[in-house]
Amino acid sequence: MIIQPKTRGFISLTAHPKGCEGNVKEQIAFAEKHKFSSAPKNVLVIGASTGYGLASRIALAFGGGANTIGVFFERPSEKDKPASAGWYNSVAFKKFAEQSDLSAENINGDAFSSDVKEQVIDLIRQKYGKIDCVVYSLASPKRTDPFTGEVFKSVLKPIGEPFTGKTVNVDKDEVYEITIEPATAEEVQATEKVMGGEDWELWMQALHGEKLLANGVKTIAYSYIGPEITWPIYANGTIGAAKDDLMRAREAIKFLLGDIGGQAIISVNKAVVTQASAAIPVVPLYISILFKVMKEKRIHEGCIEQMVKLFSDRLYGPSAGKSLDEQGRIRLDEFELHQDIQDAVAKVWPKISTENLKELSDIDGYKQEFLKLFGFGLSSVDYSKDVEV
Ligand code: NAD
Numbered sequence: 168m169i170i171q172p173k174t175r176g177f178i179s180l181t182a183h184p185k186g187c188e189g190n191v192k193e194q195i196a197f198a199e200k201h202k203f204s205s206a207p208k209n210v211l212v213i214g215a216s217t218g219y220g221l222a223s224r225i226a227l228a229f230g231g232g233a234n235t236i237g238v239f240f241e242r243p244s245e246k247d248k249p250a251s252a253g254w255y256n257s258v259a260f261k262k263f264a265e266q267s268d269l270s271a272e273n274i275n276g277d278a279f280s281s282d283v284k285e286q287v288i289d290l291i292r293q294k295y296g297k298i299d300c301v302v303y304s305l306a307s308p309k310r311t312d313p314f315t316g317e318v319f320k321s322v323l324k325p326i327g328e329p330f331t332g333k334t335v336n337v338d339k340d341e342v343y344e345i346t347i348e349p350a351t352a353e354e355v356q357a358t359e360k361v362m363g364g365e366d367w368e369l370w371m372q373a374l375h376g377e378k379l380l381a382n383g384v385k386t387i388a389y390s391y392i393g394p395e396i397t398w399p400i401y402a403n404g405t406i407g408a409a410k411d412d413l414m415r416a417r418e419a420i421k422f423l424l425g426d427i428g429g430q431a432i433i434s435v436n437k438a439v440v441t442q443a444s445a446a447i448p449v450v451p452l453y454i455s456i457l458f459k460v461m462k463e464k465r466i467h468e469g470c471i472e473q474m475v476k477l478f479s480d481r482l483y484g485p486s487a488g489k490s491l492d493e494q495g496r497i498r499l500d501e502f503e504l505h506q507d508i509q510d511a512v513a514k515v516w517p518k519i520s521t522e523n524l525k526e527l528s529d530i531d532g533y534k535q536e537f538l539k540l541f542g543f544g545l546s547s548v549d550y551s552k553d554v555e556v
Contacts, residue, residue: 168556170249172543176338177445179252179541185554186542187255188262194222194471195263198229203479206231207299207385211287213238213278213370215260216253217540218441219389220304222470224260226478227300234270236290236298238278240307244556252442252541270294279310279366284373291374297381298374303367303388306443310361313369321361322405323447324350330399333519335452337445337534342521345448350405362409364388364416371420371431384429385482386420388413389436392500393453394509396516400449414494434477434497439470440536453512455528456519457503460511462529466502469536473499 173180210227214220215237227233241254249255257273264271272290276283291298309320324330324347331346350358359365367388374380390410393401401407413433420431438444438454445451461467468476480486481497492498502508515527524530538544 168247168249169551169553170556171550172538172541174338174538176336177442177451179538181249181541182252182255183542183548183550183554184249184255184258184556185548186539186545187252188259188542189545189547190539190542191221191225191256191259191263194225195229197471198226198475201475201479202230202232203484205483206233206478207483209234209291209295209298209381210300210302211236211238211291211298211374212302212304214304214306215239215302216241216257218304218306218439218443219436219470219474220302221253221256221260222474223302223304223478225471226474227302228260228264228269228271229267230475230479231483232269233300234295235264236272236274236287236295238274238276238283238287240277241275243275247556249556255542277311278305278370279307279313281313284370288373288377288379291379292377298379299381299384301370301374301380301384301386303370303386305366306441307361310366312360319357319360321358321409322350322354323400324348324354325399325404326350326355326408330404332396332399332449333452333516334448335455335524335530337451337530337537340521340524340530342452342519342524347400347448355405355408358405359409359412362406363412364414364419365412367413368416368419368423371423375423375427380424380427380429382427384424384427385432386424386429387432387434387482388417390433390496391438392435392504393438393450394504394512396513397449397453400447406447432482432497434481435492435500436473437468437500437503439468439473440533440540441470442540445537451533452519452528455524455530455533456512456515457508458532459527459529460508461502462532464508468502
């Protein structure tokens, strides 16, 4: 089958197996150039197929030599329909890991469910004994409560008052103003249920309860803060409230892991192009401007650069436990939020419009990276060729 990109706003209906494999290969090459020795041996990555979770898995396996279990929720291919990008990424990851004598197991299913937790528990017991590191990197629009069966849907809305701000239509290269009405109390709670810390806690309780966590285990979840222009929709919005709940969960997990000397950590990462960030209003426009500024200053980073830095230096390397912020979090967003960078972004923000979008921002770079998430635009792939889906 010949596969071409088919995008609608922030979603892509197709993905290219060879292109996804090429992306994984590229990230592996970066991780292999930055090997580190103090890595954990057995790692569980929840949300391992795309974005920060995939990059975490690659950094830990190919940079640190870890065995990995990856949990994700992806769509396999059907007769004449390609699989989702995360499916192809995970197939490629496993193939390359095994070629490098690294154990890699994939579990495709709903990480929020008790069933998937049990599958992972069985697998750890049979094959790995104990887990040294648990990465929690889920981004999901909904969650079914495993005990009540109730379905919660997350929303990306401000809290308290409406928000009006600039955003971009990436299909039309059009900058326009949107107004988003504030979330209801129910929507705030639902977003917390989906993107907050409850499920992270449930995973850690289940693994700890089955005595599958090694002494000194570390578990990490990811957060974002960003600049003031995105606060009404991010940090002070429904998703920010869910990220606050992660902080609550961190304390509960620290307490839980006290008897085995375990640690629960939150890392605040920089804004990158992923399927999750593309869905947030305002953020793609901000990222397009940010990328232009950071590329000009030669400090541009994507998922793999951030995750190699995280695991080789901040979580296991020389800076472990050091340079945390006042709330005890690791800050990988230090370049993004540096005053010089934010001043440069703030200068452009009021001026940006449809007319000057290409000149004042890196919208083309943003779109290239977006297509690349689905395996498109790689020079190593011949897209006119038939490919097995
Ligand atoms: P992403 O969309 O690329 O990845 C989400 C992952 O979650 C995928 O592996 C997907 O398969 C998995 N997933 C979703 N629902 C699932 C389910 N029910 N069961 C099993 N797996 C499921 O997202 P991302 O941007 O890499 O986000 C990961 C984390 O990083 C999130 O906590 C996000 O808030 C945080 N973060 C993202 C950014 C950014 O700019 N993208 C910045 C800072 C922090």
